[in-house]
Amino acid sequence: MHIAFALLLVLLADTALAQAKDPCINAYDAELARIQGELVANRKGGGQEEDRKLMRMVHLQIKLAADKAEACQKEAKRVASGAPLPAPPGIEKQCNDRAGPKITELNRSYSGRQLSESDMRAFRQSQERLQEEIRECIRRGASPR
Numbered sequence: 001m002h003i004a005f006a007l008l009l010v011l012l013a014d015t016a017l018a019q020a021k022d023p024c025i026n027a028y029d030a031e032l033a034r035i036q037g038e039l040v041a042n043r044k045g046g047g048q049e050e051d052r053k054l055m056r057m058v059h060l061q062i063k064l065a066a067d068k069a070e071a072c073q074k075e076a077k078r079v080a081s082g083a084p085l086p087a088p089p090g091i092e093k094q095c096n097d098r099a100g101p102k103i104t105e106l107n108r109s110y111s112g113r114q115l116s117e118s119d120m121r122a123f124r125q126s127q128e129r130l131q132e133e134i135r136e137c138i139r140r141g142a143s144p145r
Helices: 002-018 023-042 048-081 091-110 117-140
Strands: none
Touching: 023 048, 091 117
16 A cells, blocks of 8 residues: 555656646646645555545545646636637526517517518518527527517
8 A cells, every 4th residue: 555655646746747837737736736745644554444545535636636627728728719608507598588579479470471572581680680689698698688
């Protein structure tokens, strides 16, 4: 078990040195250093069962730190690319629901009759305008007007 302890310390140190330095990796390195410090402080030379528990805890902490760093890097790439923020959960349904009465009214006003070419064009333009309202609502996270 002492070999596993030493190997883990070496792994933590090598991982920290091998990564390119960016804010996400710096935070990850700081977290690894914290974990390593706790590992050294909590290592009491107990039995194998205590060592296993400690190693499981360290493994979970490293996994959480890696997941956090990965999420940080994905967000940094999204920001750098200029991609919009993802819509808040449920906003698409909310925008569609709020535009629903307008869509119903539009469909009702054009249904049940033979449409001329200009009526069809006006109907399509109105549909496109409502779709754009919904897209804009989703972009800004508010209801369509």
